[in-house]
Amino acid sequence: MKLAILGYGKMGKTVEEIALSRDHDIVYISSGQLDINELKNADVAIDFSIPEAAFNNITSCLENGVAIVSGTTGWLDKYTEAVDKCKSESGRFLYASNFSxxxxxxxxxxxxxxxxxxxxxxxxxxxxxxxxxxxxxxxxxxxxxxxxxxxxxxxxxxxxxxxxxxxxxxxxxxxxxxxxxxxxxxxxxxxxxxxxxxxxAKSRKGFAHGAVVAAEWILKQKEGVYSMKDVLQLNSPN
Incomplete structure (x- = not known):
């Protein structure tokens, strides 16, 4: 998998560590303004940026055919817009407030x-x-x-x-x-x-591992909006 990491703080670095251990290629890393030409090289982007950047990161990925997995919180007032964008671009988008x-x-x-x-x-x-x-x-x-x-x-x-x-x-x-x-x-x-x-939670690794697993999973899916419940096939008891 060719992976972009958007947001290279502590979580982004842990995602990088986990992804490399699972033999994925990190083709782009950004902590600021996106370089769209570089972003396009990725199959999937994992976003652990900041609330102010998350929506732009998500929509930029969707506009450029890159599946996006986002774990950034604090921006959900625009979540419906992100879902609509995913549908209009026939993209693949997965948001989770927690990937553990x-x-x-x-x-x-x-x-x-x-x-x-x-x-x-x-x-x-x-x-x-x-x-x-x-x-x-x-x-x-x-x-x-x-x-x-x-x-x-x-x-x-x-x-x-x-x-x-x-x-x-x-x-x-x-x-x-x-x-x-x-x-x-x-x-x-x-x-x-x-x-x-x-x-x-005892460390960041559980969150990073779940995000990479989600990226691996969404790469195999058709267009749509997904959650970790889809990835893990969790169902509440009846």
């Missing part, structure tokens, strides 16, 4: 637990996420995905950050600490007991 296999299993657990808790009004739910100091967006894209899953399955209407203690919304607490790669906790609390599920 473990986190995607965690998503499935979260969705299933929310279904179970939906009729138990005595429990209130809250989310907490902790990341490294360099992470710019808060709450994390993963925390937002978790909240959106709960909203879909329950009577909650929205999420709040910072917390507001609104009974119709899910409070999300976000902290930034040195050396934390990603911690997420979902807690249902009542006067009687507490139920919680959590995921703790």
């Amino acid at each position: 296999v473990g986190v995607n299993v965690f998503f499935e657990l979260n969705s299933y637990l929310a279904k179970m808790m939906s009729g138990l009004d005595e429990y209130g739910v809250k989310l907490k996420e902790v990341h490294h100091l360099e992470k710019k967006d808060a709450p994390s894209g993963t925390a937002i995905s978790l909240a959106d899953q709960i909203i879909k399955e329950t009577s909650y209407k929205s999420w709040n950050h910072p917390p507001k203690n609104d009974e119709t919304s899910i409070d999300i607490e976000a902290e930034r600490e040195a050396g934390i790669f990603g911690y997420h906790d979902v807690t249902y609390d009542s006067d009687i007991d507490t139920i919680s599920i959590s995921h703790n």
Whole structure:
């Protein structure tokens, strides 16, 4: 696979390491303005850039026949536009708020637990996420995905950050600490007991590995918009 890496920070460098270990060719690396002629040499681009650059990176890939796998968060106000662009260009686009296999299993657990808790009004739910100091967006894209899953399955209407203690919304607490790669906790609390599920990432390698696996997978697909659920063939229990 001929791979472009868009965003060459710590995640981009880890993606490079994983991709090379899997015998892929890195044909283009960018941390700034794109060189379209160089970008066109890639079969697939993996984007771990910054929120301000992500949408342009995605649309540029789609316009130039390069499949794009994006893990950048903080730009999702333009996600619908990216999907429309993918369809109009007959491209291949995969976005994930988190590429970790473990986190995607965690998503499935979260969705299933929310279904179970939906009729138990005595429990209130809250989310907490902790990341490294360099992470710019808060709450994390993963925390937002978790909240959106709960909203879909329950009577909650929205999420709040910072917390507001609104009974119709899910409070999300976000902290930034040195050396934390990603911690997420979902807690249902009542006067009687507490139920919680959590995921703790031990390194960046899980995210990078998942992104490279997603790039390998999307290269074999026809045009369309995909997610890690497609890649991993995960299905929530009935």
